[in-house]
Amino acid sequence: MSGKQLHLNAFLMSVGHHEAAWRLPESDPYAHTDINYYVELARTAERGKLDSIFFADSPVLMGDPGRRPSGKLEPTVILTAVAVQTSRIGLIATASTSYNDPYNLARRFSSVDWVSNGRVGWNIVTTAGADAARNFGLDDTPDHQLRYEKAAEFVDVATKLWDSWDDDAIVADKGLGIHTDASKVRKIGHHGEFFKVDGPLNVPRSPQGYPVLVQAGSSEDGKNFAARYAEAVFTAQQTLEDGKAFYTDLKQRAVALGRDPETIKILPGIVPVIGDTEEQARELDAELERLISPEYARRQLAAHFKLPIEQLDLDSELPEDLPTEDEIQGAKSRFTLIVNLARRERLTLRQLIGRLGGGRGHRTFAGTPEQVADTIEHWFREGAADGFNIMPAVLPSGLERFVDQVVPILQQRGLFRTEYTETTLRGHYGLDRPANQYDTADALVVAR
Amino acid sequence: MSGKQLHLNAFLMSVGHHEAAWRLPESDPYAHTDINYYVELARTAERGKLDSIFFADSPVLMGDPGRRPSGKLEPTVILTAVAVQTSRIGLIATASTSYNDPYNLARRFSSVDWVSNGRVGWNIVTTAGADAARNFGLDDTPDHQLRYEKAAEFVDVATKLWDSWDDDAIVADKGLGIHTDASKVRKIGHHGEFFKVDGPLNVPRSPQGYPVLVQAGSSEDGKNFAARYAEAVFTAQQTLEDGKAFYTDLKQRAVALGRDPETIKILPGIVPVIGDTEEQARELDAELERLISPEYARRQLAAHFKLPIEQLDLDSELPEDLPTEDEIQGAKSRFTLIVNLARRERLTLRQLIGRLGGGRGHRTFAGTPEQVADTIEHWFREGAADGFNIMPAVLPSGLERFVDQVVPILQQRGLFRTEYTETTLRGHYGLDRPANQYDTADALVVAR
Structure with a gap:
């Protein structure tokens, strides 16, 4: 195996990303x-x-319960259970910065990193939506x-918090009766605009230092955030054109x-x-589209576009007069992507719903493994x-087919690992294990 | 097996409850x-x-890191990992009502109840202490x-939130394309003094309905809370006298x-x-006491009693002039218990530290399995x-001895189950599975 290698993440959603799966x-x-x-997945x-x-995750019951399996187990709970029954696969959970306390969240991810021996990642989201x-005590979503x-x-x-313990803080000196060197565990004394957190964390620094x-x-805010963190x-x-533009733009922002642009992987x-x-793939795709009940999506799009539902006709194109991205408070870039897709391909609402039913704006591709x-x-x-x-449209079969039929081709082409090396x-x-931002010399002793 | 049966919970703490374990x-x-x-435990x-x-749990690094293993994995994370590698044992995690959001906490416990097939319990604590x-953004602990x-x-x-889904909400009608009956999933619309939460929960009602x-x-507040919930x-x-008085009092408050007094188990x-x-037990007890470094405890007690550390002499009894329970903001009843123990047995500070080193106020008992x-x-x-x-003083050996040597005696006496029946x-x-507090007829449809 030589040359640059692909990274592949499986985005899992109940029985598949297609709403009718x-x-x-x-x-x-x-x-x-x-x-x-x-x-098993x-x-x-x-x-x-x-x-x-x-x-993915949001602390709210998403969508219409009739439409598809809704409500699910909390992702860090799922991934903890998975961690102890797997040995290598990375485990990424979404969690919201708007509706969690940093102390609790840092602690939970650190704990899952320990349980998984260093396999956890945190998908950082700000959580759109008034629902x-x-x-969480608010009437509407905070400004984007x-x-x-x-x-x-x-x-x-x-x-x-993740750096509040030095990696070598535990000395475990049974003879002297000193378990941990208190000079290597420090308060963080954070006093910011949104948070006041004293620390230290109550979990020793985890195998990865902190989650990926x-x-x-x-969105613009999202890309600037990504470039930094x-x-x-x-x-x-x-x-492909949009993909290249996004890729180039984001790498440049990071630079x-x-x-180093290699420290930000774009997937x-x-x-x-x-x-x-091809025919079998198209048949499955068509079968899934037939199983969509368009009324659920019509209701959701009307709410998304802030239009009365009557103005969305299933067999017409989208109305001319839609809000702009600036008027949308959440999922801004997804909004624009959906409108552009509909306009570019002149889709009727019914056709648009069919396209979104599979990937909600992500690229759907029906074909052979090759x-x-x-x-x-x-x-x-x-x-x-x-x-x-x-993002398999149907689970578990879509993931099984990808793993058993597509991955071997990518491996043969030298694009993807044949064994885990890490x-x-x-x-x-x-990615490197992050250095601890605190110099030991600067550590504040935990005084009690 | 007949007659009233004992309930036994193993309270686990790193390598044992004794601080020197x-x-x-x-x-x-x-x-x-x-x-x-x-x-394995x-x-x-x-x-x-x-x-x-x-x-047990508190969202803070407890005590002096030098004294004993401090910092640990978050309890719901531990219990999730345990859940998928056991089949019957109940799993109780402490979580704070002062430093969690109800939506997130309800969701996490419901998720663990699903993962464990109905084995989760929630130890509800209000969390004392300015640390x-x-x-969490505060300068001091809120009033008791x-x-x-x-x-x-x-x-x-x-x-x-746990009742926001009816047990039979999921209808899974593939033909009609209705996954969940939306009329059986409801907003809770809670607007109270401390919380405003709309709901519904994004997890279907769990195997136990909700955690034990x-x-x-x-404390008085604590007992009234317990009697109700x-x-x-x-x-x-x-x-024994104090134990009987507490038992009788709490059951009466519940009645x-x-x-029904049987619905509140006192352990x-x-x-x-x-x-x-007996000699071997006393030797282990003495060995543990010898391994205590009294300075850690002296520092902690001085902070607890709000006294300068110089006023606590290791070889004298407690000073006469201590604060009253009313002046203590957290762990009120534990404070009184410690002072009473020291006064009743006229313990020097060193002796008191020895007694507390094992159980922090819980009853220590050294003896044979019989x-x-x-x-x-x-x-x-x-x-x-x-x-x-x-509360084994030393783990894992203390739990192993209890399970292998004490449990069989209790079983022979007909006091404890020999197999799980549930x-x-x-x-x-x-305990019964709780009824859902919402009548289906009253359900608010989730409208979007």
Whole structure:
């Protein structure tokens, strides 16, 4: 194996990313609360030597409960259970900076990093939507920019907490009766605009130092945040051209901040619908589209566009008069992507719903394993991606097909590992273990 | 097996409850961040058919890092990892109502209940101490009574969230394309003094409906809270007389609120130091006492009593002039218990430290397995306990001895189960699955 290597993350969602996947005969509609189901998916990803698995999250019941399996287990809980039944696969959980306390969150991720021996990643989100805000004492979602400012301070606090113990703080001197060298455990004394946190963390520094920091927003605020903090970026890009522009832009922003562009891995989402033949793939794709109940999506899009539902006709194109990205408070870049997709391909609402049903704005691609591998290689070689966020339309079969049929092709082409060479998620992504930001000499002794 | 049965919970703390346990040759001073260590302890408890294991918690680095293993994995993370590697043992985690959001906490416990197939319990604490407050933007700990008022509302919100899904909400009608009956999933619309939470929860109602609610404060506020909400109570009682008085008092308070006294199980803590002979037990006890470094405890007690450290002489009794329970903001009942113990037995500070080193106020008992079984049976038959919170001074050996040597005696006496007859923690404790507080007819449809 030589040359630059692909990174592959499996983005897992109940019985698949396609909203109608649960209606297929193979799907277990109760799988989303069954931990053994998730463990099996993780083992499949590990069999494929993938870098990681990933769960999205929002602290709110998303969407219409009738539409698809909704409500699920909290991602760090899923990944903890997975951690002790796997040995190599990386484990990335989404958690919100708007609706968590930094102390609790830093502690939980550090704990999962210990349990997994260094395999955890944190997808940092600011959480859009009034519905989520209303679960946390607010009437509406905080302003987009404010959320990102808070997120930046949140990450600063979290990294300080993760660094509040030196790696060698535990001395375990049984004879002298000194378990930990108190001079190597420090208060952080953070007093910022949004948070006041004294520290130290109550977990020793974890195997990776701290989790791999992941980010997925592609708005201006999101890209600036990613350029500064993210070590891996999940993004939705519909065309190779857009993908290259995003890739180049984000790497340049990181370089402008003094970062090595190799320390930020860009992974566009792809929803592969895989068949043994092109025809079989197209049939599965068509079958899934037939199973969509368009009324659920019509209701959701009307709310998203802030339009009365009557103004959205299933067999017409989108109305001319839609809000601008500036008027949207959450998922700004996704909004623009959806509108552009509809306008570019002149889709009726029904057609748009079909396209979104699979990937919600991510690129859907129906084809043979060879064709899926081709498109992955093409984007990778053209400089649009360091790897991909694989979003199977149907689970578990879509992941199994990817692992058993696409991964071997990528391996044969020398693009993807045939065995794990590292044990941590940082190792899989080729990222260094972060240095501790505190010099031991500067440590404040924990005085009591 | 007939007659009333004991309940036994194993209260686990790193390498044992005795502060010097980590200095014994058998102890691994790195065990507190090793998940396999906790899994093995849980399996030992399960081998003994115990009701449950339990972890205390506070979102702060407790005590002096030099003194003993400090910092640990977050308890719900530990118990999730344990859940998937055990099948029957109940899993109780402490979590604070002062430093969590009800939505996040309700969701996490519901998730662990799913992962464990109905084996989770929540030890509800209000968290004393300015150090913890300073990790969450506050300068000092909120007032004791205020903390309990907030805790009560917190539990109300959590139970509403847990009941926000009917048990039969998921209909999974693939033909009609209806996954969940939206009329059986409801907003809770909670607008209280401390919390505003809209709901519904984003996790379907879990196997137990909700976790077993556990409580451990023994102040007036604590007892009133327990009488209203707790299904199991952990308590520190030094004498049989005090134990009986507490037991009777708490059961009466529960009855006065209209509860069946059988629905609140009272489990005093006991720190058994077990030897094959009395002499061996006393030797282990003495060895542990010798390994205590009294300066750590002296510093802690000075802070606790709000005295300059010079006023605490290791070889004198406690000063006459100590604050009253009213002047203490946290762990009120524990404060009084410690002072009473010192006064009653006229202990020097050094002796008091020796006594506290093992159980921090819980009853320490050194003896043979037969003697430990005798004292357990005695308290149980005398109406001081529904069971015990077993706090091994040294782990894993103290738990192994209890399981292999004490449990069989209790089983032979017909006091304790020889096999699990139930699969859930509620089942082990003889508690019913709670009814859903919402009538389906009253459900608010989740409208979007």
